[in-house]
Amino acid sequence: MPVLTLKAIVHRRQECIAIYFANDKALQAAIRKLPAVKWSQANTCWYVPLSEGNYEAIVQTAVNKATVDNTHLKAYLQKRKGIAATLTPSQLPSVPAKIVLPLSPAYRLCTENIQALEQLIQQLQLKAYSASTMRTYRNEFLQLLQLLQTKPVNNLTAADIKRYMVYAMEKEGISENTAHSRLNALKFYFEQVLGREKFFWDIPRPKKPQLLPKLLNEEEIRQLFNALANKKHKAMLFTVYSAGLRVSEIAALKIADIDSKRMQLFISRAKGKKDRYVNLSPVLLDILRNYFTTYKPAPVRYLFESEQTGQAYPTRTIQQIFTNAKNKAGIKKEVGIHSLRHSFATHLLDKGTDIKYIKELLGHFDIKTTERYLHVSKKQLVNIVSPFDDLWKQEAIDW
Incomplete structure (x- = not known):
């Protein structure tokens, strides 16, 4: 029986489980079906993000196909645990449980820089930044x-910051x-923590790529939904698409947020700590009532609760539900659950909904954010005839 060796690697600044094995077509076919698995040319191996769920998926896949050797992975996790223990409460103030320190590579921070990290976190907390922003700023500052070490x-x-950004x-x-x-993150520290006004005045920012939203067409969404067997999972993704919700919003949605009299869903403290109301589809309301009576x-408390904990579903679990359904439906597009929100907005545009109303439904602060969907909507594009077609119809060109 072939051996499946699991190692920890840091690939594209993310901790991953690298999967090594001798050439075996059956085993390779099974590994390629793992959710979120990708090939690394640099490491010449398949890999998945480092998580307990992904590890269990690998072990399950290997049953009756290979022997799993996790010695290297266990050693890495033990070392990582030791590194985390060096950051004692006296060195680092308490922060929300969702925010975790990146644990690779090992820390070698001088006392002054540990204090700088403490001050950054404290200022973020005082300004009541979201957990996501706090985690991003902390990790980027680290x-x-x-690199500085001592x-x-x-x-x-x-000038030092300029050179660092080039590096x-x-x-x-x-x-x-x-x-x-x-x-x-650096601007926040030097200007908001140290109070150095206009410290970043002369530091240019790279031009961001103008990426269009990735979405699914209506046929792909039909295939996605039909690939789901679990009714709770179906109701979950139905709600995301029906109301154009973010994954964090569907996870936090409570039973009390459903107003069947006004046919609205209340989205509380969403991105930017902004409340909003979205329309509650009559079809979705019937589905949710059925879900309540049968499940x-x-x-x-929460609309979708974990059976094990009785708490809201973790966002990662919801994302994995989408990925599993996408793979089962045979959809090849590189999209995540956020594509349902993009699809919701684009399909509304296709059906003639005013973009101002879509902006409010999505909870955007700026109409320019919503206007991205104008570039992917087919409403106007279907009426445009290529000049090539006119030439062809006039029999002006040969084939």
Whole structure:
């Protein structure tokens, strides 16, 4: 029986499980079916993000096909646990449980830089930034601190930051979006924590790529929904698409947020801490009522609760539900659950809904964010005839 060796690697700044095995067509076919699995040319192996769920999926796949050797992976996790233990409560203030320190590579921070990290976190907490933003700023700031090691970050000049950003983009190969996040974190520290006004005045920002929203067409959405067998999972994705919700919003949606009299869903403290109402589809309301009466145990507080914990579904679990359904439906597009929100907005545009109303439904602060969907809507494009077609119909060209 072949051996499946699992190792921990850091690929594209993310901790991953690398999967190594001798050439075996049956085993390779099984590994390729793993959710979120990708091939790394640099490491010459298949890999998945490092998580307990992905590890269990690998072990399950290997049953009766291969022997799993997780020695290297266990050693890495033990070392990671030891590194985390070095950051004691006295060194680092308590933060929301969702925010975790990146644990690779090992920390070698001087006292001054540990204090700088503490001050950054404290200021973020005082300003009540979201957990997601706090995690991003902390992690991006740590990239610089890890590089500095014993050199105090407070001694850096604007010219030093310029050189560092060139290094990060050329040597580390960070993307334009990551560069913006890193600059935002550094700008927050030097200007909001240290009070150095206009410290970043002369530091240019890379131009972001103008990416269009990735969406599914109506036939693909039909295939996606029909690939789901679990009614709770069906109701979950139905709600995301029907109301154009973010994954964090569907996870946090409570039973009390459903107003069947006004046919509305209340979305509380969404992105930007912004409340909003969205339309409740009559069809979706009937589906949710059916879900309530047939699914046991019935939810108590959250619309979709975990049977094990009785709490809201983790966003990662909901994302995995979407990925599993996409793979089962045979959809090849590189899309995540957010594509249902993009599809909701684009399909409304296709059906003639005013973009101002779509902006309110999506909870966008700026109409320019919503206007991205104008570039992917087919409403106007279907009426445009290519000049090539006119020439062909006039028999002006040969084939």
